[in-house]
Amino acid sequence: MKNLMVYFSWSNNTKKLVEKVNQKFKFDVVRIEKTIPYSSDYDKCAYVEAKEEVEKKIHPSIKDINVDVNEYDNILLFFPIWWYTFPMPIGTFLEQIKGFQGKVYLFANSYTNDPQYMINSFKDCKQIDAKMKFEKGLFNKGIEEHLKFIGGLK
Numbered sequence: 001m002k003n004l005m006v007y008f009s010w011s012n013n014t015k016k017l018v019e020k021v022n023q024k025f026k027f028d029v030v031r032i033e034k035t036i037p038y039s040s041d042y043d044k045c046a047y048v049e050a051k052e053e054v055e056k057k058i059h060p061s062i063k064d065i066n067v068d069v070n071e072y073d074n075i076l077l078f079f080p081i082w083w084y085t086f087p088m089p090i091g092t093f094l095e096q097i098k099g100f101q102g103k104v105y106l107f108a109n110s111y112t113n114d115p116q117y118m119i120n121s122f123k124d125c126k127q128i129d130a131k132m133k134f135e136k137g138l139f140n141k142g143i144e145e146h147l148k149f150i151g152g153l154k
């Protein structure tokens with residue numbers, strides 16, 4: 001079973017989580033980055049750039065990921081919640097891999113522990129590709145839970 005970890009991170013919480021989890025598994029890892037980066041200023045990033053993208057469902061251009069996802073059985077997709085769903089560069093990535101036959105596990109983290117965020121994220125993923133197999137990963141869980149969950153993937 002071949003797994004690819006894919007993540008987006010702005011303030012590096014997700015990046016740190018992915019790196020710690022992957023110290024054990026050593027999967028291939030891809031970071032999704034916007035071609036024109038978000039502002040490093042929180043207010044500008046959150047209340048101007050990201051807000052507009054989420055509200056208008058704009059999938060911004062992202063840097064080339066240089067990986068053929070079809071070589072993998074599972075994609076472990078890690079992201080922070082942005083405005084109640086996934087950040088729009090995740091949407092761009094999903095558009096790019098439309099038709100992927102494997103499973104895509106969603107792992108999210110956010111400031112508030114609101115289960116609605118995962119419901120929204122799944123719904124928005126399905127809107128991009130209704131046939132892709134999106135699976136429940138974890139929401140706002142620590143390292144140990146991730147190690148256990150991912151270690152048990154078949």
Ligand SMILES: Cc1cc2nc3c(=O)[nH]c(=O)nc-3n(C[C@H](O)[C@H](O)[C@H](O)COP(=O)(O)O)c2cc1C
Pocket residue numbers: 008009010011012013014015045046047050051079080081082083084085109110111112113
């Ligand atoms: C643009 C933006 C929007 C956010 N929207 C939400 C939100 O709707 N709900 C929430 O609980 N946290 C929200 N957050 C907080 C992040 O989900 C949280 O800080 C996350 O751990 C950041 O991950 P990162 O460091 O990998 O970017 C938002 C943060 C940013 C920058």
